[in-house]
Amino acid sequence: MELARSKAAELEDFTAPEAAEGGAATATVAAGGKRKRVVADDATEGAARARRFLADFATLPLPQLSPTDAAEQVQELCKGLEADAAGNPWLKQLLTRA
Numbered sequence: 001m002e003l004a005r006s007k008a009a010e011l012e013d014f015t016a017p018e019a020a021e022g023g024a025a026t027a028t029v030a031a032g033g034k035r036k037r038v039v040a041d042d043a044t045e046g047a048a049r050a051r052r053f054l055a056d057f058a059t060l061p062l063p064q065l066s067p068t069d070a071a072e073q074v075q076e077l078c079k080g081l082e083a084d085a086a087g088n089p090w091l092k093q094l095l096t097r098a
Contacts, residue, residue: 039089046091053081 056077062070085091 042088042090046085046088046094049081049084049088049091050094053077 057074060070060073060077065073081091082095085095
């Protein structure tokens with residue numbers, strides 16, 4: 001029974017050894033059944049970029065735009081976000097989940 005508890009505790013501990021020793025902080029994220037480590041800086045930068053996308057979207061004057069112009073501007077915002085996601089694993093994972 002004790003062996004089972006220790007194995008369960010081992011499986012639940014997803015922190016990176018360097019994070020436990022004061023190194024770069026990482027988080028483990030399940031994606032597609034596989035575990036990937038994402039650096040905390042990637043998450044911070046990705047979240048900031050996602051917020052900027054939402055702020056840019058919120059400032060679009062959609063009621064004043066034709067449907068075609070609105071779609072073009074939204075597509076440009078999305079392309080910029082996707083381009084930034086190519087260099088940020090956290091943001092890329094966020095977009096693939098949606």
